[in-house]
Amino acid sequence: MSASSLFGLYLSLISGISYGLIISLLAGGLSLIYGVMNNVNTSHGAYYMMGGFLTFFAVSSLHLPIVVSIMFAFAAAFAIGLVFLYVLIPKKMWVSSNPDAQNTVMIFFLALAQVLQQGAFIVYGGGSIAVPAIYFGNIIAPGGVFIADQTVIAIAISLLSYLGLFLFLRDTKIGKAIRAFSQDRELAEAMGVQVSTIALMTFGLGVSLAALSGSLNSSIYSITAATGWDELVIAFVIVTFGGIGSISGSFLGGLVYGIVYAITQYYLPAYSFVIALVLIYIVLVNKPTGILGEIIERA
């Protein structure tokens, strides 16, 4: 392999790691919602798109600084998620082990994703939007590679978000209740944990993570109203690889996806997404618990 090939691969890997970490936040939210609520959120990709547009709205219409805009998108997505769950989904389906109820919720969220996507088309049209970087500039990584400051900041925010999520689940009262609920629902209820509070908090948090992921990505790449479907599939890929219901699995799954995607993008750019999908399809049908998780049981 020539020096220029190695250099290109090195660049691709850095880009893949940053993309993988950012997109793993989306997967982490999906995994959290499934792990606690037993529902697959098929509208998760739409919240990713919504995060980008909320940040764009805050920057362009409310004239907020970019950091505040990202925080605004995170908080607004949390509130929107709560409203959607509370208003649209029957309460008895929020947390359910009944396959019929789970399928209904999946179909409901699929319809909601369509509404959100088309709503964004109606308001913003089909063009792409991008939000300004938090900080402009480059750093020089080992090997003389230039990396945009924004990429480094996005990686740092992703890592900090994971740390925050970890501390939230470990140290706060509601976090402990969420963990207790996901481990043993009946026992947690007997100890006074409210199902509705847990479901609302979990859903809101999961949606916020998706929005944060979209928000960070819109500052590096760009986002259109059509964004979200591919990212939903990527989130499924990461979650399935890392194990559905496992947050740490999503983190590692995101990194692995980013690296695999970067390598295939470098050697077979046209087929990189296809290769990733085929690999994960093989994992899903042969080891549905994922590489790291043990949550899913076979029917």
Added chain:
Amino acid sequence: MKELEPANRTLAFGRVKLKDVNLAILIAALFSSLLVHLTGLPYLQFIMMYFFAYAIYAASWDLLYSYSGQLSLGQALPFGLGAFFTLMCIRQTQLPLIPSAVLGTLAAAAVGGSVGATTIRLKPGYQGIALLLFSQVLYQITLILYGEEGLSIFTATPLSQTTVYASGMVIFAVAMLAIYLIENSTYRLKLLAIKGDNLAANVSGINVPVHKTIVLFLSSLFAGIGGTYYAIFTSHADFTIFAVTNSFLPIGMAIVGGTSFLGGPIIGSAIITLLIRTLPIWYSLAVTLFVYGLTVMAILKIRPTGIVGLLQRRTAKGGLKAAQG
């Protein structure tokens, strides 16, 4: 989802048997298509052709979901394959239309069924995701191979609209009648037993994996028929046929009309086809799809049994009042 129990199915419309209602809806659809043909209005006929394809597509999804409890979030896979294989046969092997359509449909059934068979051990939700992943793979591959233009057929002697319309009516009638016969056969009971409890069905001597696979092949076959007809009357297929929004189409149609009844997908697809083919005359496609999504959400929220469920409730109330009176 609130569904009628199998035991209620024969009495769901008061004194009228459900299977008769389904047959009546099918006959009414055929009669309406005949009337549309007589009007001689080309655009209305074109909408009706979409209806023929979409109704078969929606019924194929409902057969899989309501009767065997298997969820496909990637039903665009066999539908799109039917369309693409047919056009490929015509363009690349120069086969005549009818053999191409037959080969396209069979290929869709074979690939759709084989891919589906690898997912039968998964829970419905994960089965849905696996099938969605595979349809996304085809979305990407067809985009790479055929670009955004996709595949189109242009012949020196194109079929007349009357011929395409009449063949659509025949395909629609035959496919729906076949689904009707499956849904009213004793085989249905095996599928419902599998849907109810896999383990209990297995203990009762039903070979669950085999029957799940059979219904996947059947569902793919019907979706392939719908896709093949779609390719014939539009003379075109591109990567968007595998898009998630296209996989959502039969789900939404079956939900609006009502799942577990053949009449449901027919009514649902009639309403949604009319909506998505006429609303863009006045509003944008985005507004149309927005309204479509809202309609599905409203039906799921207010009347999960769909329009047929609403009719059933009214008929049952009427029957009760008549009995009391």
